[in-house]
Amino acid sequence: MAGYNPPLGTKDEKILFIRYSALGDVVRAIPLAATIKAALPEVSLTWLLVHPYEELIEGQPYVDDLLVWDRKLGFKGFVRLILKIRKANFTHMISMQGTDRSAVIAFFSGIKNRAGRHDWASFVYNMPSEDLTEVLGRPVRVDEGRIYYQVSGKLRLFARNLLGGTPKPRVACIIGASKPVKRWPACSWAEFVSMIASSGGSAVLLGHGRQETDMAKEIISLLPEAFKEKTVDLVGKLKLDEMAAVIEACDLVIGGDTGPMHLALALHKPSVGLFGPTLPGQVGLDKINIKLLSDCKCAGCQNWDCDKNCLSSIKPKEAFEALAKLHEFSRNQMIK
Numbered sequence: 386m387a388g389y390n391p392p393l394g395t396k397d398e399k400i401l402f403i404r405y406s407a408l409g410d411v412v413r414a415i416p417l418a419a420t421i422k423a424a425l426p427e428v429s430l431t432w433l434l435v436h437p438y439e440e441l442i443e444g445q446p447y448v449d450d451l452l453v454w455d456r457k458l459g460f461k462g463f464v465r466l467i468l469k470i471r472k473a474n475f476t477h478m479i480s481m482q483g484t485d486r487s488a489v490i491a492f493f494s495g496i497k498n499r500a501g502r503h504d505w506a507s508f509v510y511n512m513p514s515e516d517l518t519e520v521l522g523r524p525v526r527v528d529e530g531r532i533y534y535q536v537s538g539k540l541r542l543f544a545r546n547l548l549g550g551t552p553k554p555r556v557a558c559i560i561g562a563s564k565p566v567k568r569w570p571a572c573s574w575a576e577f578v579s580m581i582a583s584s585g586g587s588a589v590l591l592g593h594g595r596q597e598t599d600m601a602k603e604i605i606s607l608l609p610e611a612f613k614e615k616t617v618d619l620v621g622k623l624k625l626d627e628m629a630a631v632i633e634a635c636d637l638v639i640g641g642d643t644g645p646m647h648l649a650l651a652l653h654k655p656s657v658g659l660f661g662p663t664l665p666g667q668v669g670l671d672k673i674n675i676k677l678l679s680d681c682k683c684a685g686c687q688n689w690d691c692d693k694n695c696l697s698s699i700k701p702k703e704a705f706e707a708l709a710k711l712h713e714f715s716r717n718q719m720i721k
């Protein structure tokens with residue numbers, strides 16, 4: 386494109402990589418940032434994120450610096466962010482966000498080489514593309530078989546100590562979602578967790594936010610006393626990098642359309658997905674091993690105001706049998 390020069394790979398070049406939200410999208414962008422850094426190891430790469438996603442990316446080997454946007458500061462914070470970008474003297478911008486705000490950032494950034502896309506304002510980029518081969522001016526590809534996200538030794542030890550007394554298989558139960566309609570009911574989770582405990586395994590409840598914290602307490606309250614000691618409630622108690630370490634330390638993962646499920650995929654954990662208002666292909670979770678779908682005729686409607694809890698049609702026994710099947714398959718693969 387006119388006016389756009391791909392990075393040469395020299396030490397004096399600085400890339401601003403933009404994928405600031407949401408959690409699932411940030412996780413899905415990790416292989417892209419890692420691929421850029423692998424192709425241009427001498428170039429400095431700064432990742433722009435909103436708080437608290439820096440918890441997940443800080444310390445990853447493909448990132449040289451982080452630029453954290455605190456959206457709680459409102460318009461003043463947005464202006465400060467743009468001023469920081471202008472002062473940083475970036476030579477290139479690679480935006481994977483595609484939103485109005487990212488287009489505004491590009492327009493006022495002062496960065497000469499800007500790559501990205503927008504539905505109606507792609508003119509703010511002089512390389513209106515997210516294709517890395519086009520953006521970098523050289524053939525590159527993401528290795529689908531590689532685990533790009535790296536859990537540190539310190540965090541592995543943290544997770545091991547946290548879960549040390551829990552019996553295997555350990556099942557990470559990602560109980561929440563951004564919308565209430567995307568959450569499996571607490572009573573279904575309680576019945577499912579009871580099945581895990583009665584079979585000799587343990588359940589690790591994961592999530593964040595007040596609603597999910599309350600939901601975890603409800604799940605625990607519905608469990609028979611004998612099964613409570615085999616259930617670890619970590620909802621709202623972990624930073625994002627700690628959650629990643631805990632997911633890695635578990636044997637299996639189950640959950641719905643929510644950010645931590647993208648972490649499970651990024652870590653290549655055997656997973657069962659629960660879907661109703663959204664379908665796996667709509668939200669980038671189509672590579673989950675086993676996908677259980679609501680029998681609602683409107684599945685995939687993305688109607689957040691729906692008063693039907695369509696996920697309740699997925700029965701705990703069905704989920705447990707899917708998990709057991711997946712666990713047996715995973716064990717056989719390890720033996721091979």
